[in-house]
Amino acid sequence: MRKDFDLEHPIIEIKHLRKVFGTKEVLKDVNLIFPKGSTTVILGLSGSGKSTIIKHIVGLMKPTSGDIFVNGVNVATCSEKELRDVRKDIGFLFQDGAMFDSMNIFENVAFPLREHRKDLSEDEIEAKVMKMLNMTGLDAERVSKLFPNELSGGMRKRAGLARAIIMEPKIILYDEPTSGLDPITSDLITQLILDLQEKLEVTSVLITHDMKESFKSANYLAFLFEGKVIEWADNEAFKTTSNPYVQQLLAGSGDGPIQFND
Numbered sequence: 001m002r003k004d005f006d007l008e009h010p011i012i013e014i015k016h017l018r019k020v021f022g023t024k025e026v027l028k029d030v031n032l033i034f035p036k037g038s039t040t041v042i043l044g045l046s047g048s049g050k051s052t053i054i055k056h057i058v059g060l061m062k063p064t065s066g067d068i069f070v071n072g073v074n075v076a077t078c079s080e081k082e083l084r085d086v087r088k089d090i091g092f093l094f095q096d097g098a099m100f101d102s103m104n105i106f107e108n109v110a111f112p113l114r115e116h117r118k119d120l121s122e123d124e125i126e127a128k129v130m131k132m133l134n135m136t137g138l139d140a141e142r143v144s145k146l147f148p149n150e151l152s153g154g155m156r157k158r159a160g161l162a163r164a165i166i167m168e169p170k171i172i173l174y175d176e177p178t179s180g181l182d183p184i185t186s187d188l189i190t191q192l193i194l195d196l197q198e199k200l201e202v203t204s205v206l207i208t209h210d211m212k213e214s215f216k217s218a219n220y221l222a223f224l225f226e227g228k229v230i231e232w233a234d235n236e237a238f239k240t241t242s243n244p245y246v247q248q249l250l251a252g253s254g255d256g257p258i259q260f261n262d
Helices: 050-057 080-087 105-116 122-135 153-165 183-200 211-217 235-239 244-251
Strands: 012-021 024-034 039-044 065-070 090-093 171-175 203-207 220-225 228-234
Touching: 012 050, 024 039, 024 050, 024 220, 024 228, 039 050, 039 183, 039 211, 050 065, 050 171, 050 203, 090 153, 105 122, 105 153, 122 153, 153 183, 183 203, 183 211, 203 211, 220 235, 220 244, 228 235, 228 244
Parallel strands: 039 203, 039 220, 090 171, 171 203
Antiparallel strands: 012 024, 012 065, 220 228
8 A cells, every 4th residue: 555645734634623412522532634645444433433523524513622624624613615615525425325215326426416516517417427327336327217225235335425426526435335235245345445546536534343344445544442543553553553452453352451331
């Protein structure tokens, strides 16, 4: 994997992010950088706040305190207009694909273009939709006419990814991209993420529990534990860290400093 990422000028930088829901402090003091053109995987136990982090990046949540800079814009404090402009550069693949059930796949993928690119003709929209469906490994001619409930889980993920990249974003956020998929389909999705990173030169942020696929796709990995990032390292350094919490995570063991209370 490439090692020449610019760590001094990351495309996303999170500083002292804190998020409280009622009396529960989910994120306590999160500090993270995401170098331009890299793939970063955020790992953590269930309910640790991984998805909360990426929802802050795209501005779906506002922090209790702290800053989130995306392309130099602080999405924690920016105006709605600035936030809309930032979001045009971000693609978001939700865990379940988040397809509109009443629309066929063509209309689902075309939706962002119809919302944000009023300058495009119908022919131009059709060309872009078919290109993105084919880019994600789907048979565009056949799949575009189908509805979400007619697709397999893996095909829905691919269609959701086609919609996420239709605006040609600089950043793609993936929420559990291989969740619920068999090992072969999971590997195909991981390879697709790598291909898109190379072809589109995007910065990718993944939330996942899939350790095997994580190491295939990641340039950097971060481990979120008890509201803080307790380890951030490149792929090889993360595998060999002496951090006992990460070692327990990698071993998938119940024995170690991470304790589970009933």
